[in-house]
Amino acid sequence: MTTSSDTSAPTTDALNFRSIDFRGRHLSLAELRAAVPRAQHQTMADAEQKVLDIIADVRSRGFAALGELAKKFDGVVQSHPRVPAEALTQALTDLDPKVRAALEESIKRARQFADQQRPANVDVQLGDGAVVSQNWIPVGRVGLYVPGGLAPLASSVIMNVVPAVAAGVESIALASPPQKDFGGLPHPTILAAAKLLGIDEVYAIGGAQAIVSFAYGIPGTDDELPLEPVDVVTGPGNIFVATAKRLVKGVVGIDSEAGTTEIAILADSTAQAPLVAADLISQAEHDPKAASVLVTDSAELADAVVLELSRQAAATKHSARVLEALSGPQSGVVLVDDLEQGIAVCNAYAAEHLEIMTANAPTVASRIRNAGAIFVGDFSPVSLGDYCAGSNHVLPTSGTAAFSSGLNVTTFLRAVQVINYDRAALAQVSGHIVSLSGAEDLPGHGDAVRIRFA
Template sequence: MTTSSDNSAITTAQPLDFRSLDLRGRRLTLAELRAAVPRAQHHTMADAESKVLDIITAVRSRGFAALGELAQKFDGVEQSHTRVPAAALAGALAELDPAVRSALEESISRARRFAEGQRPANVDVELADGAVVSQNWIPVGRVGLYVPGGLAVYPSSVIMNVVPALAAGVESIALASPPQKDFGGLPHPTILAAAALLGIDEVYAIGGAQAIASFAYGVPGADGEEPIEPVDVVTGPGNIFVATAKRLVKGVVGIDSEAGTTEIAILADATARPELVAADLISQAEHDPKAASVLVTDSAELADAVAVELARQTATTKHSDRVREALSGPQSGVILVDDLEQGIAVCNAYAAEHLEIMTADAPAVAARIRNAGAIFVGDYSPVSLGDYCAGSNHVLPTSGTAAFSSGLNVTTFLRAVQVINYSRAALEQVSSHIVSLSGAEDLPGHGDAVKIRFASEG
C-alpha cells in the first residue's frame, strides 16, 4: 500500500463514512451481540443459489460444452480446452520475476514447515488384553483446489491450498483458476508459475461455480479433452457464487468452508498506534468493495485518530475507490465498548476471519479469544504477514463461521479411520454387555451376532 506523510494529504482527504456502533453502557446477550455487529447484507443469496444451481446442472448435463459457454459468458474467453498445457506452466515459471519467485519460495518453505508439523499422530489404545482400537489418519485420494481471479491475483492462494494437501499425502491434486482474456484464455501466469513451482501439473482454466461443479461431479472426456475426474474434497476461497456452489455440493464432496469475502477485526485499546490500525483495516478493504473492516475499541480517542488516518491513507492508496466503498459499507465500522472485557465478548460474537490484537499485554488478551479464523498478536503480526509469509494458512472461515469451523489445514485433507482388533478372549469379556445393550435397543440380531461366535465353537 502507498501512503503519504505529506501534511497536504490530511487537508485534502475526503472524510470517510466509517460507521460507529456505540455499545457502551449496554450489556447484551450473545444473540444480541451477534445481531448488532456489522455484517455484509447478502441480499442476493437466494438469487445466487438459483444461478449456481443452473450452472451445476449445465456442467453435469453438458460437460465441456457448458464450460465453454460459461467461459464466454463470465470471462469473455473463447475456450477450446480447459486443461492448461504443460508448456504454459513451464513457460510461466521460466518467465516469473526472480523477486516474486524468491518470495513464493520463502512462503512455500514456511507454509510447508508449519503444515508438516500439523499432521496428527496415529493412535493405538489397548483397552484390555487383546482389545486394541486404533485411529489412523489417511489422506483423501484426490482434491480439487480453487484459486480465485477477480480484482486481484492470488498466487499465495495456490500455496495455501497445495502445501497442506501435499503435507497430508494427497496423491492426486487438481487446481482450477478463472481463464483470463488478457492471457489467451489461461489463468494468470503468476498463478501458473506458483502451481509449477509446487509440482502441480493438472491445472484447469475454469472459474467460479462451474469449477466447483467440475470437481464435485467430474466432466466426461469429449473432443479430444481428457475427462476431469471427480475429487473427494474441494477447497479454496471465492466470491458468493463459489461459496454457494461449495455449500450445494457439500455431501457429494467434502469442503473446507464456505469462505466468502474477506474480513478483519482489530481489538485495540488506547496504547494502539492509529496509523497501524488504519493501515491494517485498509489492507483487507482493498480486496473487495464488500470486504469487512471492523475496529473494536474502548478508546474514543483512538477511534477518532483512526478515522483521520483512514481518510489520509485511503486518499493515497492505489485502490482508493474500492477501499472507500468497503470502509463505508454496512459490513465495516468502529464498535465502541466500555472496556476490554466487553471488547473480547464482541470479538467472540463477531468471530472474525482475521482478528488482530493491538492492546497492552496482547498475548494474554489473544489467549482469551475463542472464535476467530486466525489471531494476529501485537504490532508486528499484521494480517498481511498471514496472507503471505507467516507460515499460517490464509484460507479461513468468514461471516461468523469461525465460531464452529477451522481454517484450511492438513486435517482438511485427512480422514480419521478407526480400526478395531479384538481377540476371542477380548470379545468374550464384553459379550454379555453387548447382548444386554442390544436387547435394550430391541436389536437382538446384534447380540446374536456375538453369541453365535461362541455357540459355534461349542
C-alpha cells in the same frame, strides 16, 4: 464518524465509515451477533439460486456449459479448460526473480508449519487381545480453488497445495479463473506458483462452476480429457464460490465457507492509529464487499483511525475499491465500554482475521475463542499471514469461524478407526452386547455375537 442510523449511500470519493455504539448496553450473544457489521449487499438466498442453476447446467452439459460460462463471466473463448503443460513451464520461466524468491520463502515457511500438523496414529489396548486404533489417512484426490478476479492470488496456490502435500494427497487438481488478458489462461503468476509446487493438472475455470466441476467431475469424450471428481474441495472465493462449497458439501468435503475477506481489530488507547488504519485498508483493497471492523473502548482512537483511513485511502492505488469497502454496511467501528465487552464482541463476530492491538496483547489473544486466525501485537499484521508467516490464509468467513477451522493438514486427512478383537476379548464383552441389543430391540446384533461361540 457517522452513526449506524446514517443511511447515506457510500461513494467512491468519500469515506463513510459508520459507528455502532455498544457502550452502556448489556447485549446477549444473539443480540451481539445481530448488531455487529455484516454484509447486506447480497443475501445467501440470492446467490444460492444462481449457483443451483450453474450446478444443474454443468452437470447436464459438462464442458459445453463451462465454455459458455467462461464466455459469459470471463469474456474468453475456450475449447477445453485444461491448461497446457508448456504454459505452466513458460509461466515459471518468465516469472520475476524477486517474485519467485518471495514465493519460495513463503513455501518454505508454510511447509515447516504444515509438516508439524499431522496428528499421530493411536493404538489403544482395552484388554488382552482387544485393540482399537485411530489412523489418519489422506483423501485420494483434492480440488483446489485459487481466485483470480480483482487480485491474482498466487499466494493462495501455496496455501492450498502445501498442506495437501504434507497430508500425503496423491492427486491434486487446481482451478483458477481464465483471464482475457492472458489468452484465456489463469494469471501467469498463479501458473508459475503451481509449476513451482509441482502441480501439473490446472484448469482455467472460475467461480461456482469450478467448485461444481471438482465435486461432480466432467466426463470426457473421444476428443476431450475428463475432469475426474475429487474427495475434498478447498480454497477462498467470493459469495458464489462460498455458496457453491456449501451446496456441494456432502458430495465432497470442504475446508470452510471461505468467502469475501474480512478483518476485525480489537484495539485500546495504546494502539497506533496509522497502523490500525493501514491494516483495515489492507483487507479492504481485496474487494468492494470486503469487511473492515474496528472494536475499541477508546473514542479518541476511533476518531484518529477515521482520519487516518481518509488520508491513507485517498493515497492508495485501489482507492475507489477501498473506500467502497470501508463505507459498506459490513465495515465500521464498534465502540465498547471496556476490553471485556470488546472480547465479547470479537467472539460474537468470529472474524476471519482478528488483530489484537492492546496492552498485554498475548494475554488478550488467549481469551479469544472464535477467529479464523489471530494476529498478536503491532508486528503481526494480517499481511504477514497472507504471505510469509507460515500460517494459512484460507480461513472461515461470515461468522463461520465460530464452528470451523482454517485450512490445514487435517483438512485432507480422515480419521479411520480400526477394531481388532480376538476370541477371548470378544467373549469378555459378549454378554453386554447381548444385553444392549435386547434393550434396543435389535436381537440380530446379539445373535451375531452368540453364533461365534455356538
